[in-house]
Amino acid sequence: MRVLMALIFILGGCTCDANDAYIGAEYLGVPYLNDPLGEGVPPDTDPLFRDDAFDCVTFVETVLAGGDAGKLIQIRYRDGDVDFVNRNHFMETDWLGNNSDLVENVSKLYGKTALRHIVIDKQNWFRAVHNIDVNVPVQAVDLEYIPYENLGPIYPSEPMIVLFISGQDEKSDKIGTDLAVRHVGFLLANGMLRHASSANGRVMDTDFYKYAMARAENPSNLGIVVVQIK
Numbered sequence: 001m002r003v004l005m006a007l008i009f010i011l012g013g014c015t016c017d018a019n020d021a022y023i024g025a026e027y028l029g030v031p032y033l034n035d036p037l038g039e040g041v042p043p044d045t046d047p048l049f050r051d052d053a054f055d056c057v058t059f060v061e062t063v064l065a066g067g068d069a070g071k072l073i074q075i076r077y078r079d080g081d082v083d084f085v086n087r088n089h090f091m092e093t094d095w096l097g098n099n100s101d102l103v104e105n106v107s108k109l110y111g112k113t114a115l116r117h118i119v120i121d122k123q124n125w126f127r128a129v130h131n132i133d134v135n136v137p138v139q140a141v142d143l144e145y146i147p148y149e150n151l152g153p154i155y156p157s158e159p160m161i162v163l164f165i166s167g168q169d170e171k172s173d174k175i176g177t178d179l180a181v182r183h184v185g186f187l188l189a190n191g192m193l194r195h196a197s198s199a200n201g202r203v204m205d206t207d208f209y210k211y212a213m214a215r216a217e218n219p220s221n222l223g224i225v226v227v228q229i230k
Helices: 002-010 057-065 070-078 091-098 122-130 170-176 208-216
Strands: 104-106 116-120 139-147 160-166 181-187 192-197 202-207 220-228
Touching: 057 070, 057 181, 057 192, 091 116, 091 139, 091 181, 116 208, 116 220, 122 170, 160 208, 181 220, 192 208, 202 208, 208 220
Parallel strands: none
Antiparallel strands: 104 220, 116 139, 139 220, 160 181, 160 220, 181 192, 192 202
16 A cells, blocks of 8 residues: 555655545554654764654655655755755754745634744754754744644645644753754644654554644643645
């Protein structure tokens, strides 16, 4: 089944209606593995492509790429240049900005929004987490999101990407930079969230609104970003 679904994507996209919730279905049940992909060389010797394990980001990226390694590289790296430094490490700045031809923040269509001001100090992050000295400017962005208090159940007409947003906390301090996006998955037309779950150890479906409200119980969690796939 996984091979068949991958072929459907590669050969021109799924012909199913969005309500069939096809997107990423071939990977349901695949194990969760934190940070499973790399460049195959130091400092990250993990493989460039695999479909036998995912974390939340690589699951979304692999599905968007239709299981194609070349397309995955274009999504994961600035200008498709495979290098650890060029990888889109931060969803808030790198990933959304460098994939603007593929995705668009449409949160305002699904609820009253607010702005989360995010300052990504990538140079400090490289040094603090990876002991790498890179001259990279600090980037700031105002990310539009729906606060949990403004959020209701969402049943989009087509699958969307949803980002779960937090405020700055001790993790941000530990890694040397602000960080807002803490989880990502697909919001399906039937109101389900399809995601690689670390808590459950696999790619799975769960009720999106119930999941979001459970996250909202932690005051450090702020809301969601709804991202349309162009």
